[in-house]
Amino acid sequence: MTPLRIALWQREREGNPVSPGNLIHHSDAGSQYTAIRLTEHLALESIAPSIGTVGDAYDNALMETINGLYKTECIRTTVFHSDPFRTLADVEYATAGWVDWYNNRRLHGSLGMLTPVESETLHYEALTREPEPAK
Structure with missing residues (x-):
């Protein structure tokens, strides 16, 4: 299962599905964009590609x-690991732990330390909350 499928599955499971056509794939101007398989995959998943001009700092800043x-x-x-990495599996395991922490447990200052x-x-919850009646 790809990271995209996992993310979509998780949002669906939590009751926050992503509407088709609401996803944008951000990438650099590298070889990914010449890959027909990537282009086909994005189209099949209704994901819009996004790319800036070569050297556009804003396009890649987050990544x-x-x-x-x-x-x-x-x-x-x-x-996320106590010993030096000895195998690719060690790196993959540490990466999975880091991604889980980054997405689920890290406190973020711009989110009010949530x-x-x-x-x-x-x-x-705010999107689904009923508006309070006017008095």
Whole structure:
């Protein structure tokens, strides 16, 4: 199961399905965009591709930040592993732990020191809350 399928499954399971055509795939101007299989996969999943001009800092800023955090917090430190990586499986296991922590348990300052899951739950509750009657 791909990370995309897992994310969509999780949102559906939590009662927050993603409407078809509401997803955008952000990538750089690299070889991914010349890959026919990626283009076909995005079309089959109703995911819109998004790409800026080559060298457009805003297009890749978020992904570069996440990559930097991943390298610092997961690969170069022992927060998610205690021994040096000896196999690819070691890296994959540590990566899965880091992604789970990053998506579900990290406290985020711009979210009022809530986890992403808590913030998203509050967001969906606010969308479904009945408006209070005017007095």
